[in-house]
Amino acid sequence: MTAREIAGKVVDFDDEGFLSNPDDWNEEIAKVLAGEVGIDSLTDRHWKVIEFCRADFQARGEPPTLRRITKTGGVPTKELYSLFPKGPAKKVARIAGLGKPTGCI
Amino acid sequence: MKKLLVLGAGTAGTMVTNKLVHYLDSDEWKITIVDQEETHYYQPGFLFIPFGIYGENDVIKPKRDFVPPGVEMIVSTIERIEPEKNRVRIAKDNRYLNYDFLIIATGTNIDPSETPGLLGHEWRKSIYDFYTYEGAKALAKRLRTWKGGHLVLNIAEMPIKCPVAPLEFIFLADWYFHLQGIRDRVDLTLVTPLSGAFTKPRAADMLGNILEEKGIRVIPDFNIERVDPEQKQIISYIEQKVPYDLLVTIPVNMGAEVVEQSGLGDELNYVPVDKHTFLSTQFDNIFALGDAASLPTSKAGSVAHFAAEVFTENFLRYIDGLEMIHAFDGHANCYIESGFGKGILIDFNYDVEPLPGKFPLPGIGPFSLLQESEMNHWGKMMFRWMYWNILLKGKEMPITAQMSMAGKWN
Numbered sequence: 001m002t003a004r005e006i007a008g009k010v011v012d013f014d015d016e017g018f019l020s021n022p023d024d025w026n027e028e029i030a031k032v033l034a035g036e037v038g039i040d041s042l043t044d045r046h047w048k049v050i051e052f053c054r055a056d057f058q059a060r061g062e063p064p065t066l067r068r069i070t071k072t073g074g075v076p077t078k079e080l081y082s083l084f085p086k087g088p089a090k091k092v093a094r095i096a097g098l099g100k101p102t103g104c105i
Numbered sequence: 106m107k108k109l110l111v112l113g114a115g116t117a118g119t120m121v122t123n124k125l126v127h128y129l130d131s132d133e134w135k136i137t138i139v140d141q142e143e144t145h146y147y148q149p150g151f152l153f154i155p156f157g158i159y160g161e162n163d164v165i166k167p168k169r170d171f172v173p174p175g176v177e178m179i180v181s182t183i184e185r186i187e188p189e190k191n192r193v194r195i196a197k198d199n200r201y202l203n204y205d206f207l208i209i210a211t212g213t214n215i216d217p218s219e220t221p222g223l224l225g226h227e228w229r230k231s232i233y234d235f236y237t238y239e240g241a242k243a244l245a246k247r248l249r250t251w252k253g254g255h256l257v258l259n260i261a262e263m264p265i266k267c268p269v270a271p272l273e274f275i276f277l278a279d280w281y282f283h284l285q286g287i288r289d290r291v292d293l294t295l296v297t298p299l300s301g302a303f304t305k306p307r308a309a310d311m312l313g314n315i316l317e318e319k320g321i322r323v324i325p326d327f328n329i330e331r332v333d334p335e336q337k338q339i340i341s342y343i344e345q346k347v348p349y350d351l352l353v354t355i356p357v358n359m360g361a362e363v364v365e366q367s368g369l370g371d372e373l374n375y376v377p378v379d380k381h382t383f384l385s386t387q388f389d390n391i392f393a394l395g396d397a398a399s400l401p402t403s404k405a406g407s408v409a410h411f412a413a414e415v416f417t418e419n420f421l422r423y424i425d426g427l428e429m430i431h432a433f434d435g436h437a438n439c440y441i442e443s444g445f446g447k448g449i450l451i452d453f454n455y456d457v458e459p460l461p462g463k464f465p466l467p468g469i470g471p472f473s474l475l476q477e478s479e480m481n482h483w484g485k486m487m488f489r490w491m492y493w494n495i496l497l498k499g500k501e502m503p504i505t506a507q508m509s510m511a512g513k514w515n
């Protein structure tokens with residue numbers, strides 16, 4: 001675990017760059033994290049996905065899978081790939097300040 | 106009379122019924138088990154069918170042979186679970202079955218219709234599965250006359266039951282084409298949504314090395330969107346294309362439709378349960394066991410076996426109003442056939458990833474963990490006998506339900 005300053009706040013990150021504590025998260029941090037994975041500006045569609053993931057995490061205690069974001073969150077898979085290129089589930093979890101998705105076992 | 110209703114007479118349903126029947130007093134309890142099929146399939150055997158190693162007799166037996174006396178078995182499709190009314194509607198005679206306690210063990214199955222292009226005129230011509238009996242048989246027939254080319258094995262989406270089966274398939278394919286004398290005319294590629302060969306890091310490294318040694322290409326992080334059966338290509342959501350001559354697919358795995366239609370499923374139709382007790386998160390007289398349950402461990406027969414043991418002890422307390430003190434740890438124990446008469450064994454749980462060592466006796470084995478050996482191959486072959494004769498009948502196995510760290514090293 002390493003602490004670093006981000007958007008004017010010092011917060012803990014795990015070894016893979018995911019926020020250690022989801023409660024440290026705020027929208028400013030999300031913007032910086034998005035920039036770090038190559039997403040320069042977050043649109044309304046991005047926020048829709050991020051907010052769904054945050055809410056789902058609150059309810060279930062784990063970051064949602066891609067299928068869950070599609071089926072329950074109502075954003076088509078293809079769009080998720082264009083919003084969050086390459087691994088969308090992982091990328092959203094990172095920007096939304098959730099841990100790394102365990103997803104598959 | 107109290108009523109225990111078990112939905113699904115597959116691995117989990119059959120095992121747990123065989124266990125419970127010993128403990129539940131037949132004057133007080135009526136146990137009923139429902140399944141749509143008369144036939145029990147030994148699914149781990151499907152892996153060997155395409156290569157002509159197993160045939161029908163190895164993988165098929167009548168379900169009734171494994172349902173203990175005193176238990177009522179009904180062969181019918183289950184149409185709806187009505188948890189508010191504590192009853193289940195079945196197709197046969199439009200009957201309702203009432204219950205005091207319900208165990209959902211309806212498993213998981215492939216759903217090729219989830220990926221456009223799989224089902225169509227090329228299905229079972231140049232596109233095959235081996236997760237069903239029919240699929241495995243059709244593929245066996247195809248492989249007997251196949252002259253070589255590019256064989257692509259694609260996993261559509263995780264989770265799938267027995268997540269090591271695709272690796273075993275491709276290891277065995279390498280061996281099979283060697284025997285046929287055409288390995289030099291075959292390209293083997295594993296195309297997977299995972300970032301490596303397996304879900305857990307140490308095992309992924311080890312299995313990745315074996316794939317490399319065998320000259321099997323891996324394309325990771327590939328999420329299939331569709332198949333173009335004309336051009337013979339699989340295409341990902343980011344338009345990455347992989348051409349094939351022969352496509353072997355592990356389509357999306359989904360829990361039973363009846364689970365979804367009854368409002369009891371998650372996005373893949375699995376029943377959300379407490380991961381230590383299997384109690385439904387919605388209803389306090391419903392449990393889900395085996396592949397039907399949404400658990401963060403592998404969907405495998407061995408997991409169902411360990412789960413059934415822990416469940417039985419807990420259930421006997423639960424019906425007497427006692428707390429369920431035994432906690433399932435996600436224990437999984439899988440033999441991985443690696444070809445040329447060898448195999449690998451992995452043993453893990455919710456918290457501990459597969460580690461090297463000896464199993465089940467520390468230092469002695471006879472099985473080696475996370476390492477190739479001939480003994481492990483025999484373990485795999487013996488598993489079929491154990492399955493029919495010990496596991497399904499609910500008898501004790503010389504392995505503890507909880508994973509043990511003894512004999513493992515870091």
Ligand SMILES: Cc1cc2nc3c(=O)[nH]c(=O)nc-3n(C[C@H](O)[C@H](O)[C@H](O)COP(=O)(O)OP(=O)(O)OC[C@H]3O[C@@H](n4cnc5c(N)ncnc54)[C@H](O)[C@@H]3O)c2cc1C
Nearest residue numbers: 113115116117141148149183211212267395396405406407
């Ligand atoms: C190719 C392959 C290889 C495998 N290899 C291994 C291995 O090496 N080791 C291992 O441990 N596991 C292995 N497995 C996994 C193992 O077979 C399963 O995890 C196990 O069978 C799960 O048991 P279950 O009772 O949950 O489901 P199942 O055994 O699939 O039983 C579910 C039952 O429910 C019934 N059912 C479903 N819906 C309805 C309905 N609506 N109405 C009536 N009946 C219904 C079905 O007919 C079925 O009989 C393998 C699986 C496959 C496909």
